[in-house]
Structures are given as C-alpha cells and as structure tokens.
Amino acid sequence: MAQPASPHALYISEILFAILYHIEDDRKALARLACCCHAFSEPALSVLWSSVRSFSPFIPLLPPTVKFLWDHSQFDEITLVEFQCPPEEEWRVFDSYARRVRRLYSGSRCHQIVTRIRSGTTLFPLLQSLSLQLVEPPDMRGHLFSDSLRSLKISGPAYVHCKDDRVQMAIAHVARDAPLIEHLHIEDYTYSVVQSSLPPLHFAHLRVVEISAFFGYTLLQSLCHILSQAPVTQLKLELPPLPNKEWDISIPVFPALKSLQICGNPASAEQFVFHLASEGLQELSVQHTRGSASAADYHQLLLCVADKYGNTLQQLSLSTLQQISLSLSQSPTPNYPYDVSQTVIDAFYALAPRFNRLQTFHLSLPHNRYVHLAPELTSESHTWPSLKLLDLEAT
Numbered sequence: 001m002a003q004p005a006s007p008h009a010l011y012i013s014e015i016l017f018a019i020l021y022h023i024e025d026d027r028k029a030l031a032r033l034a035c036c037c038h039a040f041s042e043p044a045l046s047v048l049w050s051s052v053r054s055f056s057p058f059i060p061l062l063p064p065t066v067k068f069l070w071d072h073s074q075f076d077e078i079t080l081v082e083f084q085c086p087p088e089e090e091w092r093v094f095d096s097y098a099r100r101v102r103r104l105y106s107g108s109r110c111h112q113i114v115t116r117i118r119s120g121t122t123l124f125p126l127l128q129s130l131s132l133q134l135v136e137p138p139d140m141r142g143h144l145f146s147d148s149l150r151s152l153k154i155s156g157p158a159y160v161h162c163k164d165d166r167v168q169m170a171i172a173h174v175a176r177d178a179p180l181i182e183h184l185h186i187e188d189y190t191y192s193v194v195q196s197s198l199p200p201l202h203f204a205h206l207r208v209v210e211i212s213a214f215f216g217y218t219l220l221q222s223l224c225h226i227l228s229q230a231p232v233t234q235l236k237l238e239l240p241p242l243p244n245k246e247w248d249i250s251i252p253v254f255p256a257l258k259s260l261q262i263c264g265n266p267a268s269a270e271q272f273v274f275h276l277a278s279e280g281l282q283e284l285s286v287q288h289t290r291g292s293a294s295a296a297d298y299h300q301l302l303l304c305v306a307d308k309y310g311n312t313l314q315q316l317s318l319s320t321l322q323q324i325s326l327s328l329s330q331s332p333t334p335n336y337p338y339d340v341s342q343t344v345i346d347a348f349y350a351l352a353p354r355f356n357r358l359q360t361f362h363l364s365l366p367h368n369r370y371v372h373l374a375p376e377l378t379s380e381s382h383t384w385p386s387l388k389l390l391d392l393e394a395t
Contacts, residue, residue: 239264252277
C-alpha cells in the first residue's frame, strides 16, 4: 500500500517555490497561503509580490508624511523642493515588499515623485523587468532604474505634444544606473519631441532593442544616435506613416547588428539600411504596414541590401500592401497583370545571384494579385545554390 507523501516535503524551499510559482496567477490563493502559517508566509509573499501591475499597491505602504502629500495632491514643485525625506526607519514596511518585486508595470506619477523624494535609494533594488510610462521628465538625482534591471519597456506621455526630451534622458539614466540591461523597448506616442543633444551612450550588455515611432521621426532619429554604438544584435523598428524627408541619420549606427525587422514603408527602410554600420547582417524583414510606396522603392531597397549584405544575409522577408503605385516602366502581360508584386519578384530575380548565402526568402503578396514565377527561381537553381526555402504567401 502506497504511503502518503510526507508533509515535511513542503518545508523544502525548492518544492514549495515550485508549487507557488505554478499558481502565481492565482493571487487570492497566494494571499491565503501567506496567512496560513509562518513557514509558508515568506515564500508565498515573495511570489505574490514578484510581479506587480501598478505602483498603486505601494501607496498605502509609504511613510505617513509622503502619503499625506499624495492624498492631498500636494506634489507641486514648491512643496517638493522644501520637503524632507523621512528617515529610513519609516520606509521599513515599504522596503520589505519592494525588495520582493522582480517585474513592475508603472504609469504612476507617484512612482516618479517618490523616486525623487528618496533620491539616495533605489526603490526596487532587485527589479529585473520594468514597464514604465514617463508621466513627467525624470529627476537627475533620482534612481528610477535598479542596477539589477535586465529588461525595460518605456514610453512617453500618450497623444500629447511633448516639449522635452524625457525619453532620451531616461535612457541616459538607464546607461548610468542599469549596466546589465539587455532588452530595451521604447514606444513613442507623442506628436512632437525635442531633439536631444546627448552623445552616443555606453551599454555593455544591450542586445535587443525595439523602437516604435507612431507619429514622427524626431525621437527615432535621436534614439538611433544615442544607441548607435551599443552592441545590439536584434533590432525592430516601427516607423510612422509619414514621408521620410525628415528621416536623416548622420552617422553609421548599430555596428553589431545581426537581425533587423522594419515595419514601415520600403523607402525609409532603404535609407536606414544604407546607414547601418553592421557588416554582418544575417536576417532582414521589411513589413510594409502603412504609408505610401512605389515599385521603385522596393527595387531600391533590394539593390541596397544586395550591395551591402549580399555575402552575409541568410534570411529575407518582404511584405507588401495592396495599394501601391507602379512607377517602373514595365509592360503588363495578358495573363499576369504587372503590379508591384510582379515587380518585386522580377527585381529580386535579377539580384538573386548576388545573395550568395541566402537560405530563406519569404514574400507576402496581396491575395488578389497574380504573379509569374520564373522557373529558374527555385530551390534547385544553380544561380542560387544556398536557397533552402522559397515562401510565397497571399495576404
């Protein structure tokens, strides 16, 4: 007869934490376990507070004088200048919970204000992942970012005219205070951003960067300059649906880049690829998500990629929109209307021999277009010996 499991197994921390992380989404169960007994209390609280979705749960834990300011909306500049930070013993309850947090989602002005008030201390010393909306410019004396931080998603105020460089200054804080940062995602929802004068910053471990610019190129240009010398190997850019006349990068950027994904029009993508400092790009994806483009834009993009990365590129993916103007002087065939889809395929076919190491080519075409694929453009082609996968998709 099988013997029941010993209850003492739950006193083994590895087993208990394995069970607790299995129910980490059931916050009520974790809270009940924390109140169950002394042995379960600390582990359950650690899991319960490891991921926090806002700064709000910490407001009741603030020292009385700080909470009074929040409750009475007295976070004005004059009050903050004269306010004295409470002594460390008044922060003990706050710290006992803050040190458990590993992932935090914060868009609260209170978070930034408390960081300013307690400028000599990092509020969340063991934080590894932070999603932060900058409600106001960061204070240079504060420490929003812990030195344990590995992943950061940051955005400015949404759908307003921003007259400061708060996002760029926050990135400067990251370079100063979070030397181990590996992943950086920046979202820009503002209509206008002041150009920053910051020089390229040092990031020893930054490898993955995502930049989403929805309304303008100003912040995007500034961030490309600030991050230009970082050892980034994976980059994703989301470009705004605007003409790229203001899209200007003055220096080569991202020398270590291996994988690049661009969402935007092909003309802007071509200009960015032209300014890349990387000599070994291996993966490129261009998704024409919005904005105007012509068949000539795709031809120029493919020509630029072939010139720079014909000997290194292993994977290429292009996605076209349905509404694109035809500008190349080509004649349609009776059975295959000559639209941009056919133009892209023909342009690539002419350049295929220059892609010496390309193994995968993915082309996403509008579903209502007909294209003619030359029989030589196959995985058995002698002019393209490295090809392993040719993928044509109707969208």
